[in-house]
Amino acid sequence: xxxxxxxxxxxxxxxxxxxxxxxxxxxxxxxxxxxxxxxxxxxxxxxxxxxxxxxxxxxxxxxxxxxxxxxxxxxxxxxxxxxxxxxxxxxxxxxxxxxxxxxxxxxxxxxxxxxxxxxxxxxxxxxxxxxxxxxxxxxxxxxxxxxxxxxxxxxxxxxxxxxxxxxxxxxxxxxxxxxxxxxxxxxxxxxxxxxxxxxxxxxxxxxxxxxxxxxxxxxxxxxxxxxxxxxxxxxxxxxxxxxxxxxxxxxxxxxxxxxxxxxxxxxxxxxxxxxxxxxxxxxxxxxxxxxxxxxxxxxxxxxxxxxxxxxxxxxxxxxxxxxxxxxxxxxxxxxxxxxxxxxxxxxxxxxxxxxxxxxxxxxxxxxxxxxxxxxxxxxxxxxxxxxxxxxxxxxxxxxxxxxxxxxxxxxxxxxxxxxxxxxxxxxxxxxxxxxxxxxxxxxxxxxxxxxxxxxxxxxxxxxxxxxxxxxxxxxxxxxxxxxxxxxxxxxxxxxxxxxxxxxxxxxxxxxxxxxxxxxxxxxxxxxxxxxxxx
Numbered sequence: 001x002x003x004x005x006x007x008x009x010x011x012x013x014x015x016x017x018x019x020x021x022x023x024x025x026x027x028x029x030x031x032x033x034x035x036x037x038x039x040x041x042x043x044x045x046x047x048x049x050x051x052x053x054x055x056x057x058x059x060x061x062x063x064x065x066x067x068x069x070x071x072x073x074x075x076x077x078x079x080x081x082x083x084x085x086x087x088x089x090x091x092x093x094x095x096x097x098x099x100x101x102x103x104x105x106x107x108x109x110x111x112x113x114x115x116x117x118x119x120x121x122x123x124x125x126x127x128x129x130x131x132x133x134x135x136x137x138x139x140x141x142x143x144x145x146x147x148x149x150x151x152x153x154x155x156x157x158x159x160x161x162x163x164x165x166x167x168x169x170x171x172x173x174x175x176x177x178x179x180x181x182x183x184x185x186x187x188x189x190x191x192x193x194x195x196x197x198x199x200x201x202x203x204x205x206x207x208x209x210x211x212x213x214x215x216x217x218x219x220x221x222x223x224x225x226x227x228x229x230x231x232x233x234x235x236x237x238x239x240x241x242x243x244x245x246x247x248x249x250x251x252x253x254x255x256x257x258x259x260x261x262x263x264x265x266x267x268x269x270x271x272x273x274x275x276x277x278x279x280x281x282x283x284x285x286x287x288x289x290x291x292x293x294x295x296x297x298x299x300x301x302x303x304x305x306x307x308x309x310x311x312x313x314x315x316x317x318x319x320x321x322x323x324x325x326x327x328x329x330x331x332x333x334x335x336x337x338x339x340x341x342x343x344x345x346x347x348x349x350x351x352x353x354x355x356x357x358x359x360x361x362x363x364x365x366x367x368x369x370x371x372x373x374x375x376x377x378x379x380x381x382x383x384x385x386x387x388x389x390x391x392x393x394x395x396x397x398x399x400x401x402x403x404x405x406x407x408x409x410x411x412x413x414x415x416x417x418x419x420x421x422x423x424x425x426x427x428x429x430x431x432x433x434x435x436x437x438x439x440x441x442x443x444x445x446x447x448x449x450x451x452x453x454x455x456x457x458x459x460x461x462x463x464x465x466x467x468x469x470x471x472x473x474x475x476x477x478x479x480x481x482x483x484x485x486x487x488x489x490x491x492x493x494x495x496x497x498x499x500x501x502x503x504x505x506x507x508x509x510x511x512x513x514x515x516x517x518x519x520x521x522x523x524x525x526x527x528x529x530x531x532x533x534x
Contacts, residue, residue: 001103001131003031004039005138011149024156025163035105037181040160042142044153046180049112051120052143057084060125064089075477078424081144084128085136091129103130105142106181112143148420153249154393164189169206169392176250177203202237202244205269205321205329206392210382210399218400223383224333225358225366228401229316230291230379230493230507231275232298236260236315238267245274256300260313263351268343269322271390272315273355275377288316288377291507292495316355317344318382321390329390336390373404379492380404406490407532409434409524410515412445413485416467417478419452426460427467427479428452430511432487433502434529439521445483446502446526449491454510462514484520488513494533504529 007027014020024043028036041047061070061084074083108127115123124143128136141147157175161168166189174196178184187193233248243261245254254261257274264270275288276297289311296311297303320340321329328336344354358381360366370381380403388398411432419428429452437443455463466485473480490512497505504526 001105001108001135001138003027004035004042004105004142005131005134007039008138008141008147008149009134011151017155020151020155021159021162024151024159028160028163033183033186034181037183037186038105038109040156040182041180042145042147043151043156045145045147046153047109047142047145049109049120049143049145051115051117052112052124053117054080054144056117056121057081057124057140057144060121060128061087064125071476075418078418078477079420081140081146082137082424084140085133088128088133088136103127103135108139108142109180150422160185160189170195172206172392174198174203176246176252177201198239200240202239202242204235204237204244204246204250206250207233207235207248207271208319208390208392208399209394210401211394211396213383213400213402218383218385220360220363220366222387223385223400224337225360226318226355226382226384227358227373227378228380228382228403229273229275229288229355230377231273231288231294231316234272234274234315235321236264236268236270236272238264238269256297256303257313258303259308260315260351263348266343266346267322267324268320270315270317270340270343271319271321272317272352274313274315277312277314290377290493290495292497292505312350314351314353316353318355319390331389332387333384333390334386370402370404378404403492406492406512407494408488408490408512409448409529409532410486410518410522411448411489412483412520412523413466413481413487414445414447414483415478415480416463423452423460426464428460428464430463430487432489434523435521435525436502437525437527443525447500448494448502448504448526448529449489449506449509451489451509451511454490454512455514459511459514486515486518486520486523487511488515494529496530496533502526502529504533 007023010023011020014023028040031039038047057080065087070083070087073087074080077083111123112120127139131139157171158168160166161171171185177198178196184193184196188195234253235246237244237246243254243264244252245257245261247253260274274294276293278287278289293311297307297313300307317340320336320343321327323339323343328339341354344352358366358369360369366381380401383400383402385398391398411434413430414433415431416427417429418424419426429450431447431450433445433447435443436446467479467481470482470484471479472482489509491506491509493507495505495507496503499505
């Protein structure tokens with residue numbers, strides 16, 4: 001555990017991408033199996049220890065530390081794992097992280113993975129007794145899967161590839177077909193084994209991504225335009241008689257959408273947007289409904305027949321990676337588009353269709369089309385170079401996304417909460433609201449959204465001072481503030497929602513301006529936002 005905790009400490013205080021790659025690479029080279037594989041799984045978010053929940057950590061902490069002191073400290077520190085690691089009392093007789101075999105990373109992971117929810121908290125407490133504060137912090141973050149140290153899964157995989165001179169795309173190709181501690185990958189990396197291959201297994205392939213469009217970047221002579229739909233990007237994989245549905249992050253979402261997976265019965269790999277058919281929940285009949293309708297099904301492990309009927313899912317297809325066993329990724333976009341259009345008639349038309357291309361004579365016309373697009377399920381436009389192969393990640397000059405301009409509303413700051421990680425000392429999570437009617441007629445502020453980005457570091461410091469100086473009530477870690485500060489909030493779309501008191505839910509809200517020039521009574525109303533709702 002000591003080596004892993006030292007790695008986490010170093011990564012937390014390192015901003016440079018190059019330095020982070022070097023730190024992870026050095027750790028992977030000098031650490032034996034299976035410890036390094038479990039560490040890599042933790043860094044990439046692939047480690048799952050379901051028996052350890054945050055509530056269990058709070059419970060064992062309350063047994064060792066005065067609860068009032070614990071929660072006051074949590075409010076100050078901003079992170080429960082860090083709070084417990086600092087306050088955890090040393091047992092009589094000491095206790096230290098000796099890495100004597102009992103607290104090797106692999107032993108910790110395998111022990112906690114083997115226990116049920118009743119036994120795991122006691123085992124976790126015994127481990128905490130043997131660790132120093134740094135080791136305790138690493139253990140708690142590992143157990144809950146919430147590292148939050150500024151490392152993406154892609155960066156960790158790049159570090160692995162660079163450390164052992166591997167092709168990162170080859171690593172990505174087989175990553176989701178392997179399980180921690182990834183012994184075949186390390187055997188290949190060190191020349192002790194053959195390169196793992198996907199074979200006849202429905203594994204995830206990395207998505208091709210797009211750069212934001214910059215003015216004057218492309219010409220319609222070289223690029224095709226198509227709609228960017230507002231669902232979730234998915235990959236359909238059929239191989240070996242089995243179908244899998246993957247999200248952009250490589251998560252298997254097959255169980256949440258069995259109706260879609262069951263309808264994909266032709267071997268191949270397709271790239272598309274998962275949507276819900278327009279019904280009473282929004283959108284034109286037979287077309288795509290808003291993201292709000294899709295959210296009703298996201299994350300569900302069991303989907304009832306009623307849910308499937310009320311929110312019928314389908315995939316609007318963008319691209320084809322494999323046609324049967326034939327790998328098409330090296331072919332041009334134009335060639336793949338032709339293959340996709342020939343492939344789709346073999347599929348159920350209720351569950352699959354092809355994303356239409358946009359016909360525009362020039363860029364000015366395309367911009368006019370984009371500006372007028374306020375369909376519930378349209379997020380913007382994609383521009384794809386006609387001769388581009390399908391490559392993983394973002395490659396300059398190939399694909400661009402041109403999102404529609406955001407909507408804005410003037411809202412009043414209502415509540416604030418401390419952030420996590422580097423922002424744990426600042427009130428950086430803001431809940432804001434709009435008036436239920438005319439402010440001078442006794443209207444109240446109703447929350448319409450929450451945002452924690454969009455502002456600069458200097459603006460964050462200003463907002464933090466405002467929260468501390470204008471607090472009127474506290475609810476645990478949340479502060480209620482005087483309703484005097486107006487924030488201009490930008491958001492991609494807004495939807496009707498029965499789950500929220502205001503009846504509205506914003507999509508991707510962010511703080512675009514601090515309106516010190518505007519009095520709170522001039523902020524927007526719920527009625528005005530309702531007119532924007534889809």
